[in-house]
Amino acid sequence: MTTTIYILNGPNLNLLGQRQPEIYGHETLADVERRCAEVAAEKGFSVRLFQSNHEGTIIDQIHEARQAACGIVINPAAYTHTSVAILDALHAFEGPVIECHISNVHKRESFRHHSYVSLRADGVLAGFGIEGYELAVRRICSLCAGG
Template sequence: MSKLIYILNGPNLNLLGKRQPEIYGRDTLDDIEKNCRAVAEAGGAEVALFQSNHEGVIIDTIHEAREKACAIVINPGAYSHTSVAILDALNAYEGPVLEVHISNIHKREAFRHHSYVSGRADGVICGCGIEGYEFAVRHILSLLG
């Protein structure tokens, strides 16, 4: 399998840069992709970035990753706190999984403090802004050697 890292983004992350910039900043998904692509290429890997507001599409993409990707970086957005189905899909994936949240979910509303995805993730990065994605890609590269 090639060194292809899937970067999955859940609901409302298509609005990065426009939605609640006081929480999520002004950077966009395009900025995340550009930054992660540079980190990955420096480490001899590639990234493919996906975003969906639909749980089933995210699950289908995780299933696709079983055959195509050596690792997954996922920001499930609000599905972190509600989706056992995404957890189950990730449990069927055999490579490394890093969970990323732009904001510190532990400093926000109480319902955001629990993430189902964290039960499968090999690492969780939160509160580091969009740099969290780059940290995740770097960590995956170190795991892959």
């Protein structure tokens, strides 16, 4: 069994720490990767963080994860509310999936309240800042270890 966890990030998250810091905070995607790698290593796992502004590229990563990852943490960003294609790709992945959002999407615009990804996710975290990623990695480690 692989012990790699894929952490997939959607559009505009490459600007984390710069774009709307009042909503998303000042930490960067590199900070997310470092913190998640530390949490995973404590449990004997590793992470592979990926970000793309392109839906098809995210789908390609989900397809790759079918062979290379025990679980997926995904922040699909704006694709959360629009992408049936990402949902379909996640349905083809057999391991656990945790959906993660930095902000509390339910306190924001109404169009952000619906998530296609949640239809596949084993858990959803929203509003915990980048700490949500760490919580998601902890849960994926537990699920991948059989817990």
